[in-house]
Amino acid sequence: MAYSLLEGNEAIARGAIAAGCNFFAGYPxxxxxxxxxxxxxxxxxxxxICLQGEDEIASIGxxxxxxMAGMKVMTATSGPGISLYSENISFAVGxxxxxxxxxxxxxxxxxxxxxxxxxxxINFLRWGSSGGLPVIVLAPVDVNDCFTLxxxxxxxxxxxxxxxxxxxxKEIGMTRxxxxxxxxxxxxxxxxxxxxxxxxxxxxxxxxGQTVPGFLSIGDNVLVRQISSTHDPHGYITTDPDEIARSQxxxxxxxxxxxxxxxxxxxxxMDNAATLLITYGVTAxxxxxxxxxxxxxxxxxxxxxxxxxxxxxEHLIRQVARTxxxxxxxxxxxxxxxxxxxxxxxxxxxxxxxxxxxRLITPAQITETIDSE
Amino acid sequence: MNSFxxxxxxxxxxxxxxHERITHTLDQAFQDMGLVGHQVVIVSDIGCSGLxxxxxxxxxFHGLHGRALTYAAGLKMAxxxxxxxxxxxxxxxxxxxAHLLAACRRNLDLTLLILNNFNFGMTGGQFSATTPxxxxxxxxFLNQLERPLDxxxxxxxxxxxxxxxxxxxxxxxxEEIQRAIAxxxxxxxxxxGICPGRYTxxxxxxxxxxxxxxxxxPPLEGMxxxxxxxxxxxxxxxxxxxxxxxxxPAVIEAQYEAPQIGxxxxxxxGSAGQRIITAGELLCIAGLTAGLKTTQKNxxxxxxxxxxxxxxxxxxxxxxxxxxxxxxxVVVALDQEGVDRRGNLFKHLAKDALIIQISxxxxxxxxxxxxxxDLKAQSIKRxxxxxxxxxxxxxxxxxxxxxxxxxxxxxxxxxKTLTSSLDLIGRVEIGEWA
Numbered sequence: 166m167a168y169s170l171l172e173g174n175e176a177i178a179r180g181a182i183a184a185g186c187n188f189f190a191g192y193p194x195x196x197x198x199x200x201x202x203x204x205x206x207x208x209x210x211x212x213x214i215c216l217q218g219e220d221e222i223a224s225i226g227x228x229x230x231x232x233m234a235g236m237k238v239m240t241a242t243s244g245p246g247i248s249l250y251s252e253n254i255s256f257a258v259g260x261x262x263x264x265x266x267x268x269x270x271x272x273x274x275x276x277x278x279x280x281x282x283x284x285x286x287i288n289f290l291r292w293g294s295s296g297g298l299p300v301i302v303l304a305p306v307d308v309n310d311c312f313t314l315x316x317x318x319x320x321x322x323x324x325x326x327x328x329x330x331x332x333x334x335k336e337i338g339m340t341r342x343x344x345x346x347x348x349x350x351x352x353x354x355x356x357x358x359x360x361x362x363x364x365x366x367x368x369x370x371x372x373x374g375q376t377v378p379g380f381l382s383i384g385d386n387v388l389v390r391q392i393s394s395t396h397d398p399h400g401y402i403t404t405d406p407d408e409i410a411r412s413q414x415x416x417x418x419x420x421x422x423x424x425x426x427x428x429x430x431x432x433x434x435m436d437n438a439a440t441l442l443i444t445y446g447v448t449a450x451x452x453x454x455x456x457x458x459x460x461x462x463x464x465x466x467x468x469x470x471x472x473x474x475x476x477x478x479e480h481l482i483r484q485v486a487r488t489x490x491x492x493x494x495x496x497x498x499x500x501x502x503x504x505x506x507x508x509x510x511x512x513x514x515x516x517x518x519x520x521x522x523x524r525l526i527t528p529a530q531i532t533e534t535i536d537s538e
Numbered sequence: 539m540n541s542f543x544x545x546x547x548x549x550x551x552x553x554x555x556x557h558e559r560i561t562h563t564l565d566q567a568f569q570d571m572g573l574v575g576h577q578v579v580i581v582s583d584i585g586c587s588g589l590x591x592x593x594x595x596x597x598x599f600h601g602l603h604g605r606a607l608t609y610a611a612g613l614k615m616a617x618x619x620x621x622x623x624x625x626x627x628x629x630x631x632x633x634x635x636a637h638l639l640a641a642c643r644r645n646l647d648l649t650l651l652i653l654n655n656f657n658f659g660m661t662g663g664q665f666s667a668t669t670p671x672x673x674x675x676x677x678x679f680l681n682q683l684e685r686p687l688d689x690x691x692x693x694x695x696x697x698x699x700x701x702x703x704x705x706x707x708x709x710x711x712x713e714e715i716q717r718a719i720a721x722x723x724x725x726x727x728x729x730x731g732i733c734p735g736r737y738t739x740x741x742x743x744x745x746x747x748x749x750x751x752x753x754x755x756p757p758l759e760g761m762x763x764x765x766x767x768x769x770x771x772x773x774x775x776x777x778x779x780x781x782x783x784x785x786x787p788a789v790i791e792a793q794y795e796a797p798q799i800g801x802x803x804x805x806x807x808g809s810a811g812q813r814i815i816t817a818g819e820l821l822c823i824a825g826l827t828a829g830l831k832t833t834q835k836n837x838x839x840x841x842x843x844x845x846x847x848x849x850x851x852x853x854x855x856x857x858x859x860x861x862x863x864x865x866x867x868v869v870v871a872l873d874q875e876g877v878d879r880r881g882n883l884f885k886h887l888a889k890d891a892l893i894i895q896i897s898x899x900x901x902x903x904x905x906x907x908x909x910x911x912d913l914k915a916q917s918i919k920r921x922x923x924x925x926x927x928x929x930x931x932x933x934x935x936x937x938x939x940x941x942x943x944x945x946x947x948x949x950x951x952x953x954k955t956l957t958s959s960l961d962l963i964g965r966v967e968i969g970e971w972a
Contacts, residue, residue, distance in 0.1 A: 168826050169787035170819065179787075188616065195840065209778035214615050219640035223608040226601070230581075230612025233599060252602050279840045340861055341822055341834040346787065383597045384617035386576050390591070392600040401547070401592065447861070454859040525862045
């Protein structure tokens with residue numbers, strides 16, 4: 166077997182290029198900076214564009230402009246940068262601009278600790294922009310995921326015309342690991358669907374049964390309107406409540422109704438297990454070690470590693486949890502996604518292990534929580 | 539020529555608003571340039587200036603307050619052939635000041651039309667970055683306390699190669715707008731006008747007083763000679779075209795056998811500047827040359843050449859899950875800062891664990907085997923200690939073999955660095971058991 170050695174951040178950059186990304190803009194911030202460095206190394210020489218904005222707001226602004234001109238765009242930052250992105254994230258949600266946004270999470274709150282990891286932005290990514298409409302958040306576990314989930318993120322951004330987040334973590338992004346680049350299971354590349362040209366173009370028109378409007382690029386021959394304000398199918402401001410309701414419902418349904426088609430996960434289901442461990446991100450690695458150990462010791466547990474965090478893959482979670490009595494949710498924060506698990510499975514016993522001090526949650530801590538019943 | 543104005547969406551400005559006049563003037567400029575709608579994008583943001591895109595049959599991009607220049611930059615880089623016209627108010631200059639400065643410094647071929655009416659009209663006439671201190675506005679006395687911004691002087695200082703300050707009532711305004719759009723670079727027009735809905739309710743401002751005020755300022759009539767330079771997009775494409783193609787990641791074949799069979803966990807405890815992270819990477823690459831899986835998890839502070847630097851390396855024939863190390867098989871103590879940061883791990887070290895102790899570093903109490911090396915006495919520079927310690931491990935046949943390390947160096951380095959590092963690992967003496 167022959168491997169390369171890559172850090173997660175470089176794998177994200179290479180995954181982006183493999184997905185057809187041709188525009189990147191970012192602003193230096195630990196621990197996401199090496200994504201920007203990698204894109205600068207990869208993109209301009211390949212005919213793409215890589216820019217450093219004057220701040221995070223400019224970086225995502227560049228991306229939204231370029232995306233509307235038809236390019237496949239990505240930006241990368243950490244928690245403090247996501248805060249600055251917020252207003253433009255809701256723009257991309259409401260005005261259906263495809264973009265991949267990488268959050269290499271660091272220990273917060275606020276400027277926090279630049280070189281320490283955490284999964285403290287998981288709810289912030291979902292709820293941190295005005296309007297509260299759904300977004301897609303994918304969470305990689307290792308360097309392979311960094312590559313392949315980034316490709317999926319581009320595909321989803323293109324397919325659903327929306328922002329897609331990669332919720333990475335310093336402990337994935339800046340950790341180097343062996344990777345077999347030729348052995349990865351890569352998806353087919355998807356690009357946004359063009360609007361039909363046989364009728365007058367309306368930038369936000371959807372036919373019956375269609376949840377995502379067809380796209381045309383700013384700069385092509387047909388005039389395109391893009392607008393951050395509440396708009397009608399033509400892209401003009403509307404105050405018609407019925408029109409607005411239709412649009413908001415469509416923005417919600419286009420993702421919630423489709424999540425079963427992009428529920429990335431790993432499930433290790435043991436028939437006779439009484440306990441199900443649910444986790445995501447770098448913590449899934451400790452959880453896998455625990456799973457293996459418990460199996461070896463004859464005390465099997467089940468393990469669900471979620472890689473699609475938002476929209477919440479409710480069907481999957483219910484399905485995997487149906488035979489267990491007890492669920493242990495483990496997160497590198499003070500308790501965020503556990504709220505979703507409690508919401509979905511009110512009849513189960515749900516215990517939580519969280520930690521946010523810059524250290525990884527260890528297999529021993531997880532085992533202790535499992536045994537503490 | 540056909541008007542660019544959208545007959546179905548006529549301007550909705552207050553009667554007497556200069557914005558309406560500029561709307562028609564901009565239409566005239568487009569027509570005079572012989573453009574067609576799809577060759578133009580109007581980028582606007584929030585406030586009354588943000589209504590502009592609605593009235594024109596062009597591409598349109600209407601975004602967040604103060605951020606129009608950022609979208610415009612993305613559009614122009616993606617579509618160099620497009621005429622990108624940005625309309626913003628004086629409010630947008632305040633909230634988006636950083637973007638104005640950057641656009642001036644960058645010199646991308648955009649045209650910024652600032653519809654400067656000295657207040658936030660849409661929200662009720664609050665003071666903006668250009669409000670005079672003696673104006674009576676909806677924000678009470680606060681404007682008395684701030685000095686108004688001279689956008690044009692700022693733009694010129696920031697490097698804008700084309701800056702014009704003029705009245706919205708200027709006779710040849712269409713011609714001037716045309717000249718600004720035709721300019722190949724970042725052009726700024728600070729166009730002064732009247733806001734009858736808010737500003738002139740309590741403040742006297744007429745075409746005459748605007749002209750008088752402008753006459754008192756140094757004229758800025760377009761090209762700024764000292765700022766003339768290549769346009770950003772063209773310049774970018776020229777330099778990008780000669781960038782070397784990025785190399786593919788090295789694919790490392792398994793060709794050696796590691797000295798130990800099972801999983802090996804190594805912690806390098808050093809300080810910033812000792813090339814700890816590079817040494818860790820080399821150990822990982824060495825592991826790959828023996829067909830092992832490997833992870834490298836690092837810890838350091840935000841300071842660059844100060845503070846502890848720690849690298850945790852796992853080499854294993856099995857897939858590696860958890861990347862942390864609690865019970866290392868090898869600890870390399872390169873600097874006191876690193877040792878102190880992980881002082882707790884020493885008391886748990888197994889009896890058969892190995893510590894490579896570089897002279898000068900004090901170890902907390904432990905039961906492990908200690909191997910001492912005096913690298914200073916061997917005239918090895920502190921920056922090479924981490925690599926030298928890998929050579930010691932290799933010579934002791936712990937975790938890696940000398941040929942694995944040599945192969946890793948050949949994969950990672952080239953030229954002089956390779957020669958000197960090969961020389962280094964060759965001459966390192968392995969020291970002695972404590």
